[in-house]
Amino acid sequence: MNRPNSNARDGILTAANKLFYAEGIRAVSLDNIAEKAGVTKKTVYYHFKSKDDLVEAYLASRDQPNLALYRKWFEEADGGLPDKVAAIFYQIATSARHPKWKGCGFLRTAAELANMPGHPAMKVGAAHKKKFELWLEQEFENLGLDGSAALSRQVVLLLDGAFSTILVHRDPDYAETAGEAARALVERAVNSSTPKRSGQMESANP
Template sequence: MNARSSKDKPAREKVVDAANRLFYREGIRAVSVDAVAADAGVTKKTLYYHFKSKDDLIAEYLSSRDQPNLKLFETWFDSAQGDVADKVEAIFVELARAARHPKWKGCGFLRTAAELANLPGHPAMKIGSAHKKAFEGWLATQLRQNRIDDPAAIARQIVLLMDGAFSTMLVHRDAAYAEEAGRAAKSIVRSCVEAPSAR
């Protein structure tokens, strides 16, 4: 079945789609509410009927990216061949592939956090934090299921490598940094597989 055309979508969904396109492409500060309304093909009044403020819209923008992004990481992991170390590296390899697309603008959660660094209580900051923690928790679960010792600590190390790769790729526009981070992540996990602590 074909996806609904834009004209068939409810106004709220059109606004969120437009916010997703514009905020991700240009940043949350650079995009006005008027620009989002115009891109969505709705009036500003209609936008404010669904969202009380731009801050609410920014929060919804990140919320809309949460589950799709987590599902993508899960798909990359599950579809990879090899052991758990190979599967962890595969996430980084796929991330590098995605980063080579001309429309790639980095991690929307990290970019938004950078723009809101002086507003730690902003609802979007809480959503971004929850997203990152959800990925870390999911990864720890995968490691635990594969009998990796101290999976929470290893997951945190991998998250640090991933967010470092996101940031460095954005600075240098070089996806090879994600591939290198993937090799480091694989090495960390592989060392746990090959030399588990005494039980």
């Protein structure tokens, strides 16, 4: 009995996720994905018009789950804002110690498609990174921090730098070092913004 089309598509996308992440998009063919998904190559083409279309869908499927995981790490961390930001880095370090960890799928795909800036997957990756940056900026703004946009961008640079450096040196400790740098940046912002917020509160009182 054939599976419904939606199930076949999900199976193809699941196979693509596993293979693209583990081996890279250029190393994996549609034949590999069809075999992994247990379908024919014709079925793959029925659901995805090209490999480029499937690569785009692969990254799109990782977008919200990844963002939700970052938020979970942030919200469940003990301590104040600097500790919560640092916790994201420490969680990445923990993940990077798993033998199946291959880095950030968005950055790895961007590296493979560096000569194809107009590729639809590049747009998905850029949007994902920007969503994380804007979410972090909003968290900073909610606490009244000065320069929230610049601060969130600095943290993102540390985060993506950690992802890349771990892959170069195969050392997850770099994520923890980057996390301490992010903690210091956020602590400085909190300390410099607190007097201003206190002054605003005092001036609002009669």
